[in-house]
Amino acid sequence: xxxxxxxxxxxxxITLFRPISSNASNNEINVYLFYGRECPLCLExxxxxxxxxxxxxxxxxxxxxVWYNAENRNYMNEAATILDxxxxxxxxxxxxxKVFNGYSSFARKxxxxxTIEIYSKVASYKDPVGEMLGVVKNSGxxxxxxxxxxxxxxxxxxxxxxxAGPVAAKDLSLPIISILIGAIDGFxxxxxxxxxxxxxxxxxxxxxxxxWILGSTFILTSAIIYLLFMLLxxxxxxxxxxxxxxxxxxxxxxxxxxxxxxxxxxKSKDTGCTVVDETxxxxxxxxxxxxxxxxxxxxxxxxxxxxxxxxxxxxxxxxAGLPVIFMSILSMNxxxxxxxxxxxxxxxxxxxxxxxxxxxxxxxxxKLTGISNKYAKYSHLIxxxxxxxxxxxxxxxxxxxxxxx
Amino acid sequence: xxxxxxxTVWCPSCLVMNPRYKEIKDRYPNIEFVSLDLDxxxxxxxxxxxxILPVFILFNDEEIEVERLIGEHKTKELISIIEKHL
Numbered sequence: 001x002x003x004x005x006x007x008x009x010x011x012x013x014i015t016l017f018r019p020i021s022s023n024a025s026n027n028e029i030n031v032y033l034f035y036g037r038e039c040p041l042c043l044e045x046x047x048x049x050x051x052x053x054x055x056x057x058x059x060x061x062x063x064x065x066v067w068y069n070a071e072n073r074n075y076m077n078e079a080a081t082i083l084d085x086x087x088x089x090x091x092x093x094x095x096x097x098k099v100f101n102g103y104s105s106f107a108r109k110x111x112x113x114x115t116i117e118i119y120s121k122v123a124s125y126k127d128p129v130g131e132m133l134g135v136v137k138n139s140g141x142x143x144x145x146x147x148x149x150x151x152x153x154x155x156x157x158x159x160x161x162x163x164a165g166p167v168a169a170k171d172l173s174l175p176i177i178s179i180l181i182g183a184i185d186g187f188x189x190x191x192x193x194x195x196x197x198x199x200x201x202x203x204x205x206x207x208x209x210x211x212w213i214l215g216s217t218f219i220l221t222s223a224i225i226y227l228l229f230m231l232l233x234x235x236x237x238x239x240x241x242x243x244x245x246x247x248x249x250x251x252x253x254x255x256x257x258x259x260x261x262x263x264x265x266x267k268s269k270d271t272g273c274t275v276v277d278e279t280x281x282x283x284x285x286x287x288x289x290x291x292x293x294x295x296x297x298x299x300x301x302x303x304x305x306x307x308x309x310x311x312x313x314x315x316x317x318x319x320a321g322l323p324v325i326f327m328s329i330l331s332m333n334x335x336x337x338x339x340x341x342x343x344x345x346x347x348x349x350x351x352x353x354x355x356x357x358x359x360x361x362x363x364x365x366x367k368l369t370g371i372s373n374k375y376a377k378y379s380h381l382i383x384x385x386x387x388x389x390x391x392x393x394x395x396x397x398x399x400x401x402x403x404x405x
Numbered sequence: 406x407x408x409x410x411x412x413t414v415w416c417p418s419c420l421v422m423n424p425r426y427k428e429i430k431d432r433y434p435n436i437e438f439v440s441l442d443l444d445x446x447x448x449x450x451x452x453x454x455x456x457i458l459p460v461f462i463l464f465n466d467e468e469i470e471v472e473r474l475i476g477e478h479k480t481k482e483l484i485s486i487i488e489k490h491l
Contacts, residue, residue, distance in 0.1 A: 192417065193415040193416065194415070196414065196415040196416070196417060196420075197414060197415035200414040200415065270457045270475040270476030270477075271418065271476045271477045272416070272418040272457035272458050272459060272475060272476025272477055273413075273415075273416035273417060273418045273419065273457065273458045273459075274456055274457060275443070275454070275455075275456050275457065275458055281444060282444075285444065368414070368420055369420060370416070370417035370418065370419065370420025370421040370423075371417050371421070372417070372418065372421045372477055373417060373418045373421075373476070373477065374477065
């Protein structure tokens with residue numbers, strides 16, 4: 001019997017790491033890239049297209065240099081007229097009826113890939129520029145918008161939400177994910193004890209103005225540190241995000257982090273505060289006392305900022321990968337810079353919401369109110385389960401995590 | 406009987422337990438209650454507090470530890486344990 005169980009376990013391991021199937025279909029997708037020879041963004045876009053070609057072998061890139069070649073320039077202008085748009089600069093890229101004017105690596109790569117994914121869903125599509133260039137003969141009739149509308153899980157996935165009216169899937173799922181993961185991450189008590197101690201010292205100070213300034217500086221700095229960490233992670237994802245081994249790495253972080261979280265919930269018999277190592281505690285206490293008793297407000301503020309930076313580096317490492325997973329989900333969706341910023345702001349707002357509530361109540365009532373640690377415990381459980389689910393989805397059904405397919 | 410409570414200012418669970426602890430104190434005026442802060446009172450270290458706070462230690466009249474409660478507990482629970490040893 002033992003041999004069979006080993007074989008099953010081995011088989012499970014192998015299937016767990018089978019490459020995530022890319023859903024490229026066999027229809028040919030033509031991309032028309034109008035570029036300038038020395039244009040740096042054009043070079044970058046060419047690299048990105050080559051990278052995407054790995055996942056989509058049926059992708060054909062047709063390049064037209066327009067700075068030195070007048071004929072190509074005419075083609076570009078004609079393409080713009082056909083598609084009823086204006087050329088704002090190079091690179092000027094066309095796929096079917098979808099136009100990309102210029103290129104910013106930050107968000108467009110997701111959009112490009114997503115457009116190719118959309119066109120991969122149909123056998124043929126309307127390609128007026130291809131016809132004009134003689135690349136294709138009588139192409140299909142479906143425009144980009146048609147395909148998105150027709151595809152059962154496309155942007156046309158509209159929910160009827162009371163009061164808010166019709167809301168597209170993307171507009172509903174990502175905010176909920178941001179709030180959910182942000183709030184769960186926020187309940188992580190790793191650095192909470194420092195805030196509590198700071199507030200208890202601030203309350204003792206009896207100088208209201210200084211209390212508000214130092215307390216809000218601490219919370220604001222924490223938000224900025226977390227934002228920087230998320231941006232750092234987003235940049236990593238932008239470069240290696242589409243590589244398969246990276247997706248599996250994120251899935252592993254999610255699965256391991258999730259298991260650790262669930263385990264810590266099961267193992268924690270008593271609901272209480274975890275006592276941080278004494279030397280670390282003492283060093284932070286002396287820092288806080290020194291900062292708050294500092295005569296010059298400006299020096300106090302600098303001291304608080306430095307304290308918040310050090311403390312939040314502890315927090316970032318101890319939050320078991322939730323922000324990493326969140327950023328990975330964001331990057332799988334086709335978002336503009338504005339949307340990225342909005343969801344990250346939402347995440348951080350709910351990440352800090354418990355700190356904000358505690359701080360404001362303390363400042364108003366001059367009393368420190370505690371939140372039971374059972375919520376932190378359950379956040380480990382819920383966060384853990386959520387991470388395990390996301391980990392499994394990242395491996396088996398990554399497309400479920402893109403909400404505007 | 407004597408009850409020693411060991412907590413800290415930065416521990417939310419300790420703050421949650423404070424009102425419950427006060428309720429018990431008012432309910433049993435002839436029990437001796439001692440509050441120690443793990444950071445400020447050296448004496449607190451003699452009771453080898455584990456990794457979770459707050460900690461409630463019950464001593465009988467012969468100053469022998471008879472019960473130890475760790476973390477957050479409902480007032481009813483505290484009362485039933487005290488009653489058991491009264």
